[in-house]
Amino acid sequence: MGLDDMLKQQIRAxxxxxxxxxxxxxxxxxxxxxxxxxxDPDEIVDRVQKKTGQPRxxxxxxxxxxxxxx
Numbered sequence: 001m002g003l004d005d006m007l008k009q010q011i012r013a014x015x016x017x018x019x020x021x022x023x024x025x026x027x028x029x030x031x032x033x034x035x036x037x038x039x040d041p042d043e044i045v046d047r048v049q050k051k052t053g054q055p056r057x058x059x060x061x062x063x064x065x066x067x068x069x070x
Contacts, residue, residue: 003041003060010067011041019044021066028052 003011011018019034022044028051037043049059 003045003063007064007067008041011044011063012039014067015039015041015044018063018067022048022063025062025066026052 015038019037020031023029023031023034026048029048033047033051034044037047045056045059045063048054048063049056052059054062
């Protein structure tokens, strides 16, 4: 699947807010995990995936859902 360019642009523009919401969404994540990810959308998804053990496509879908509801 992968993140499309428009979604990546939205993630970069709203990274601080999104990262806070992802910590709320995924119990395994900490603010430090997200702080280290910077504003890079792929790095954010990679860190969520590594911490949760969920398949990347599922993580991408949940990130997209969080973006749509914020």
